[in-house]
Amino acid sequence: MKVVSVNDRFTKQDEENVITVSRMSSAKCLYSYYKSYIETPKPKPEFETIEIGMGSFFHGYLENKFKEIQEQSRAIDSDDAVNLDKLLADFRLSFIWEGELREPYRIIRKNTSIENYIERVKEFGKNFNIFLQKHMKGHKIFNVEGDLEIETDEYLIRGKYDLISQDTEGNFVLWDWKTGPAPDPKFFDDFKQKKLQLGIYAIWMGYKFPEKPIKGSVVFLKGDLKILSERFNKEIEHDVLFTLKNWRDRINKITEYNPRPSSLCDWCAWKSDCPAWK
Numbered sequence: 611m612k613v614v615s616v617n618d619r620f621t622k623q624d625e626e627n628v629i630t631v632s633r634m635s636s637a638k639c640l641y642s643y644y645k646s647y648i649e650t651p652k653p654k655p656e657f658e659t660i661e662i663g664m665g666s667f668f669h670g671y672l673e674n675k676f677k678e679i680q681e682q683s684r685a686i687d688s689d690d691a692v693n694l695d696k697l698l699a700d701f702r703l704s705f706i707w708e709g710e711l712r713e714p715y716r717i718i719r720k721n722t723s724i725e726n727y728i729e730r731v732k733e734f735g736k737n738f739n740i741f742l743q744k745h746m747k748g749h750k751i752f753n754v755e756g757d758l759e760i761e762t763d764e765y766l767i768r769g770k771y772d773l774i775s776q777d778t779e780g781n782f783v784l785w786d787w788k789t790g791p792a793p794d795p796k797f798f799d800d801f802k803q804k805k806l807q808l809g810i811y812a813i814w815m816g817y818k819f820p821e822k823p824i825k826g827s828v829v830f831l832k833g834d835l836k837i838l839s840e841r842f843n844k845e846i847e848h849d850v851l852f853t854l855k856n857w858r859d860r861i862n863k864i865t866e867y868n869p870r871p872s873s874l875c876d877w878c879a880w881k882s883d884c885p886a887w888k
Contacts, residue, residue, distance in 0.1 A: 738831055
């Protein structure tokens with residue numbers, strides 16, 4: 611498999627020709643993969659976990675902030691830090707009604723409350739402000755929230771990014787915010803998945819800006835602030851494309867989408883229909 615071109619938008623394509631990291635993650639349980647990407651008409655999930663809601667909320671919050679900076683045609687500075695009081699007020703107004711989470715969001719973790727999640731949103735804001743001060747002051751914004759697609763001679767690889775910025779030395783950086791924790795060193799599959807995602811970013815950036823120093827970076831905002839980055843090179847391109855092709859070739863041969871019970875079943879929005887859960 612080799613790269614033919616890169617695009618800024620998704621082109622129409624059949625499911626069996628598309629590769630994304632989220633599809634690969636969902637396919638750990640083939641039933642979840644079928645419900646999420648293959649079944650037609652597309653079903654509506656029974657619920658969303660509050661973790662997904664928090665992630666979408668915080669991404670939207672940062673998207674609006676960076677778009678304002680972009681519209682002002684200026685560099686990022688210290689005053690662009692997140693206002694924590696406003697962040698928490700907006701979260702409470704958006705999610706909490708009569709003391710409970712609004713539908714379709716649910717708390718799945720045991721022994722946790724709404725207040726725990728309010729504190730977590732505050733943690734995201736604090737960690738982001740530390741990150742902004744250390745890593746983004748002086749950056750110019752190239753683009754906010756975009757699609758990326760890599761066309762190969764066999765498949766289409768897709769992803770989304772949160773921000774592309776250019777530092778004071780002219781280097782381009784693609785940023786992706788994660789409201790979950792960084793991968794645990796004990797779990798190799800988690801690191802592999804993040805490396806695949808960063809590899810996709812690096813390949814797309816490498817072909818998009820062939821004359822510029824570039825890299826893709828994932829920023830983890832839960833717990834200890836952590837950044838994982840990858841730069842484009844031919845070894846990364848080979849390993850990522852090889853792995854993605856093997857996954858897509860294998861999935862395309864599957865005809866039965868059986869569930870695979872695991873510790874993640876409580877989090878699955880399809881469990882009310884799942885034969886393994888019943």
